[in-house]
Amino acid sequence: MSNLDTHPEETVCRTAADDHVAVLFTPRDVPLGGLRGIHVDRLLPQRGLPTVGAWCFLDVFGPNHTQMSVLPHPHTGLQTVTWPFAGEIHHRDSVGSDVLVRPGQLNLMTGGHGVAHSEISPNGGDLVHGLQLWVALPADKAGMAPAFEQHVDLPTYANGGVTGTVFAGTLGDAESPATVHTPLIGADLRVAGPPATIPLRPDFEHAVLAIDHPVVVSGTEVPPGRLLYLGTGRADIMLSAPSPARAVLLGGEPFADELVMWWNFVGRSHDEIAAARADWEAEGHPRFGVVHGHGGARIPAPELPNVRLTPRRHGHRT
Numbered sequence: 001m002s003n004l005d006t007h008p009e010e011t012v013c014r015t016a017a018d019d020h021v022a023v024l025f026t027p028r029d030v031p032l033g034g035l036r037g038i039h040v041d042r043l044l045p046q047r048g049l050p051t052v053g054a055w056c057f058l059d060v061f062g063p064n065h066t067q068m069s070v071l072p073h074p075h076t077g078l079q080t081v082t083w084p085f086a087g088e089i090h091h092r093d094s095v096g097s098d099v100l101v102r103p104g105q106l107n108l109m110t111g112g113h114g115v116a117h118s119e120i121s122p123n124g125g126d127l128v129h130g131l132q133l134w135v136a137l138p139a140d141k142a143g144m145a146p147a148f149e150q151h152v153d154l155p156t157y158a159n160g161g162v163t164g165t166v167f168a169g170t171l172g173d174a175e176s177p178a179t180v181h182t183p184l185i186g187a188d189l190r191v192a193g194p195p196a197t198i199p200l201r202p203d204f205e206h207a208v209l210a211i212d213h214p215v216v217v218s219g220t221e222v223p224p225g226r227l228l229y230l231g232t233g234r235a236d237i238m239l240s241a242p243s244p245a246r247a248v249l250l251g252g253e254p255f256a257d258e259l260v261m262w263w264n265f266v267g268r269s270h271d272e273i274a275a276a277r278a279d280w281e282a283e284g285h286p287r288f289g290v291v292h293g294h295g296g297a298r299i300p301a302p303e304l305p306n307v308r309l310t311p312r313r314h315g316h317r318t
């Protein structure tokens with residue numbers, strides 16, 4: 001997924017993650033352009049909530065009968081996590097990957113110093129629904145070599161009426177094999193039946209996204225499409241749902257670094273972002289390599305804004 005938002009907001013937030021809060025966040029509708037005009041609901045980053053742990057970007061795409069067609073575009077300083085709920089996505093990248101990802105499977109691409117990829121629905125008109133997440137890399141890994149891994153066999157979490165798949169990190173006894181570089185959790189849960197207590201790491205901050213039906217998180221109802229930010233300091237949460245529901249749990253150690261996020265780049269300074277943009281615009285620059293199969297078609301970088309990009313600071317702000 002390419003971020004086509006050319007006017008990222010600057011946000012200045014308190015630096016400490018909040019203890020034990022419960023704040024609902026609403027997505028904003030972002031057009032991704034292209035012939036079929038796909039829209040996404042963007043939950044992260046947003047004013048007042050730049051990150052949850054190292055999770056620095058969260059889009060819900062669909063459910064729509066459409067064709068995702070995201071031509072080659074670059075990434076730096078982050079990992080992309082593609083998690084389909086429905087439909088297949090054909091992923092190709094500049095480290096040579098050429099794979100389909102299906103529901104229940106994880107595509108994890110590490111941008112590091114620089115990577116390019118495309119994501120296209122193989123069958124136009126199929127139901128397309130899923131998550132696109134980014135994980136910010138810590139400073140000592142931000143310039144690492146790019147990489148790609150796909151996991152088709154992920155561990156299952158089960159606890160009373162809550163079952164699900166852990167796609168990143170560890171929940172209970174379920175440990176995802178996905179390579180991540182800061183402590184975090186990402187789990188796709190089905191909530192049904194009586195309330196179940198889900199263990200959390202108190203040093204993490206967490207958030208729960210309701211997908212299709214309301215989910216009740218320790219007494220707070222989360223309507224579908226909304227993200228409940230829970231802060232740090234919780235050893236567990238209680239999950240229940242009036243009718244069977246899907247919810248995504250995200251969390252991680254509050255991310256220490258201030259990030260500059262612009263377009264598809266995550267960095268720590270304006271100059272770093274401007275250099276990445278210039279390298280992508282120098283078509284064929286070895287930094288981003290080649291995504292085969294597109295005949296040179298690519299998404300050009302937007303113009304940089306006329307102001308120096310400044311970091312989004314951390315901690316949620318109401």
Ligand code: MN
Pocket residue numbers: 001002003073075080117264
């Ligand atoms: Mn992308």
